[in-house]
Amino acid sequence: MLIPLANDPRDYAWGSTTLIAALEGREPSGRAEAEVWFGDHPGDPSETPDGRTLDRWIAADGRSVGIDAPLPYLLKLLAAASALSIQAHPSKTQAEAGFAREEAAGIPRDAADRTYRDDNHKPELVVALSEEFRALAGLRELAATRRLVEGLGPGAAPLAKRLAEPDATLSAVIGWLLSDGADAARDVIAAAVAGTSDEFAAELDLVRTLDAGFPGDPGIVVALLMNLVTLRRGEGLFVPAGVLHAYLEGLGVELMAASDNVLRGGLTPKHVDAAELVSVLDPEPGLPPVIRPRDLGDGIRAYDVPIADFALYAVTPGATPARVALHGPAIALATSGAPEVAGEASLTPAVLAPGGAVLVTPDEGGVRVTGTGEVFLAQPGR
Known part of the structure; x- marks a missing residue:
């Protein structure tokens, strides 16, 4: 079964006014458009054609098509015109301990000074769609x-x-x-x-x-300690637990574990807990964690990451269908052209415009992509 997904762009201040609109081939709204979420995360779940949000659809109908839990990942379009906050994310163990501690302290989950809003880790991968995508990632030697x-x-x-x-x-x-x-x-x-x-x-x-946007912010000096990275289109940046990072400018596809745990280190008016950030921080300097896709043939490229929460493939169909086996619920997101996405069991295709997405249920067994353009396919890792 294929379930079309839709969502409105989130208007964070750092968002671009043009990049998502240009991808989707429409006039800009005049507002900052920072992210479009595709998934069942309760913070902003996608909408299905029958008017339900995806989390409600999965709760009611997911088990019958092989989805027996919330999705372990969240897929996004991300468009930055200026810097996001410098941040790091906890490991699974750290998240579980921090969440339990703040629950016991009675801190409301939506409180401005709450750090752990759930008990999950948040490794993430961003792949550049713009010709350049600039970021800070990891600590310089x-x-x-x-x-x-x-x-x-x-x-x-x-x-x-x-x-x-x-x-x-x-x-x-x-x-x-x-x-x-x-x-x-x-x-x-x-x-x-x-x-x-x-x-x-x-x-x-x-x-x-940065000083023009965040005058005197100590996070600017933190940025001076970090690797400045420029991704070319199709290159990825993988950020595991504890790695300090900040996206600066560009359009990308972002895939992350389904969590909202963020420890900030500046460039933001939001809560900064320096001691807690340092407690989860990976202090080892090194090269930025850039990932180049592995060519699987038939127009399929894999972004290899060492986690089980998610896997990401870029698919550019050719003369023959590009096929990807499923090992869980998948979301296909078109980023160019007019690709046709079908499940291997039903073979009923959905033609996607850039920015369009569908959930492919596990009972389909696999995904087949034909037509023109490019599709990013997210699903659970192994």
Whole structure:
């Protein structure tokens, strides 16, 4: 069975006014359009043709077609015109402990200072649809960060001193910046805004952009400690538990575990719990977690991630149908052309326009894609 899905764009302030509209081939609404959610997450479930939300449809009819629980993933279109908050997500164990702790404390789940809104982890994968998608992901190698900060001169001396300590950890430095380092952060920002660097010119340009939107925010200095990444169309960025990240600009398909647990580290008016962020943070620096798809043949490419919550495929049909086996409920999202999506059991196709999506129930056994364009297919991992 194929169930068409629809949803309205969410109007977060960082959203683009043009990118989703251009993908869908319509006039812009004039509002920021940041995300379109495809799934049964109670925060904004998709709508089905009979007027029910997808969570209600699954609760009533899911078992008869092989869906016996809420979807383990949430699929999105994401369109950023400016930076999202710097953030990290907890592991499953951390989420369970944090959720139980805040439940016992009686903190309402919708409270502004609530950190753990459910007991699940939230690994996520974003794949660039625009020709470039810019992001911050992971912590830069310490030696390079020391070169960057030392090159800023006297204004960055307190930060340079902390980074130079033999036992320095980036998580401890981030905790200091977000709790007690506001004055030092403003000095670093001023030095970066005025600074020049051949090696880190892009990073200093980013500071200037962020300072225009979030004047004096300590998160700007946190951003200076992170890897600046530019994805090309079709490249992915996988963010596991504890990895600090922020999307900056571009259009992408995002797939994540079904959770709303976010620990923020700046660039936001929302609640920042520095101590809790540091407690879940992966402090190890390294290269950004960029993923390039694996070619499976017949126009199918897989984005390999080491988790069971979700799997993502990009499908570009050719002269013969592209077939993907199902191991759970899937959502197919068209991003170009006019692809035809059918289940292997029913073989009744749905023709999707860009931005259109369908739920494919597990009893179909597989998905067959024909026609033209591109489809992203999300389903549970193995």
